[in-house]
Amino acid sequence: MNWCSRGIRNAFRNLTRTFSLIIILGLSIGLSLAMFISHQAVTQKINNVKGSVDNTISIFPAGLRGFAGGGTPLTQSQLKSVSALPHVVQLNETLSDRLTSSDTNLQSAVSAGFLGRRFAGNGFGGNVKFTPPVTVNGTTSPTDLAVSAATTGGGSFSLLSGTVFSGTSNSNVALVGTGLASKNNLKVGSTFTAYGSNISVVGIFSSGTRFGDNQVVMPLLTLQRLSGETGDVTAATAYVDSVTNLASVTNKIKAVLGSAADITNSQQQAQNAISSLQSIQTISLYSLIGAVVAGAIIILMTMVMIVRERRREIGVIKAIGSSNLRISGQFMAEAVTLTIAASVIGILIGAVAANPITNMLVSNSNSSNSSAAANPGGGVFRQRRFSGAFGGLHHSFANIHAVVGYGIIGYGLLAAIIIALIGSSVSSYFIAKIRPAEVMRVE
């Protein structure tokens, strides 16, 4: 029996009180833990969003989108100064063209149908013999279909067979969409003709859309050479290191390219996504601090109360020769024991509550966000972009998962013990103040 084991034993001296204290303290520890975990989850999500989702700037020649509109193409030398800008981590460039039957032996995998015939030039129900041309994209980033989204609908690249050529290649190679490949019996190693040259197929890919699978993807330099449009680019996407630099980089690109280009970014949606996440982050941080403070106060008040209650006993122990330090140590052992017992309950509560709390916080903020997004945003184009972005947002929120790791539990336990020690160190002050002479007086 020493000071430490006395402290541990004293923790269970009054079972009713011990039980209620452990429950109350356990709740506050559980809430702290849940808030800590949800704060972590949201913080990580914010970093993900900042790092990848919405940090792109779209650059088009002024007046041009895909095969609609008109104007002068941008040049690679113009864009060189864009990729040299600080915070621009990557610049993907594409040149898009259409191969008609006079340019290629390929046959489109998409039949014209009612909609296709509209584009044949004779209005609704026009040229019955019309077959849609095959889209060809020259690109510096063959796997990034988003850059050429204006001409091929984007989608996500997945290689079905073969290899992907290098973005800086200048040889007569191509990746062929799976629809186009099967229509023309192309496999890896087959060749086809375009612009009067033989092109060999190095890979077959799928993009997820029928239109996207009807395209040919070549190195940018190759297409520029074959089509005689050396140095030309019809779309580019700049990737910025963090969404926080998006606005400044956009302005710099505007300054560099001037009126030659239409430049847009996803700033607004990114900001919406992040600001609502940030408010959750703030809520969870404040709740975390609140719960930790509440826990600290609970253990502190309890220890002060216990010291007052055992005033006489403390006086007696002092009178028979104990140091204040030894008595304080005994009470700290008691506080730590109570806190560890409460932590066990708290960790259970935290582990169970972390996910529901995170989801609740996120879905609440999500619905408030949707009402903001529902405000009329201007033209049809804007509206569509908005709703598209919102769809993405929904997706990103749904992916937040609170993870309860052993590390977090360890930190939680450590924090609880530190709180207990701080809480009971206040009681040490009261212990030191007790005069042993008091025990001589009969109560």
Place this chain on the structure above:
Amino acid sequence: MLKVTDLKRHFKSGDSIVAAVDGVSLKIPDGQFVSIIGQSGSGKTSLLSLLGALDKPTSGSIEVDNQDITRVSGRELNRYRAKTVGFVFQSYNLVPNLTALENVMLPMEFLGLPKKLRLERARQLLEEVGLSADQMHRKPGKLSGGQQQRVAIARALANKPKYILADEPTGNLDSETGKLIFNLLHDLSKKEKTTIITVTHDLKIAGKTDTSFKLKDGKLAKGTDR
């Protein structure tokens, strides 16, 4: 040898000052059995607190073998309380959550005695004061007043102190039990050569001690040497 010189303890109580101990000087040779008597409020408990270093005097000195214990503090003070004196209180003052045995072991822990030794000595002391093996493992709440006071005496003796200070040790007991406790203290003083200073209201008891000091309004009224 215990030498008290012009010892004063004044309490501030509102605007007035209470002179609980007001210039006491006395000498007690080692191995004596001494009683302190006096009316209620005469300062007996206050004097005993000062002798046991539970309280600091306003002025004056208490010399134990030529060391002034009113000037010690910290570790030395704790050691004095644990080693040199043993207290027996009127209201027993055992630690409620510890068994009789653990209560007796407690002061030995403060001196750093190994556990085995503590247990051995505590058991032996409790046997000496007449506790059964079963009673030793009970908490104070399950012992009678007389049994609790025996435990308290065993605890006071644990570190073989030079002085036992007892404040009305029989005050809460019936006269029969009181006599038993008193005889226990008396025998111990003779056997272990312990100096015993006890406050008592019982003049019959006071009459049996080697020396009796009478306090009146914080001052020594008369010393009776025998």
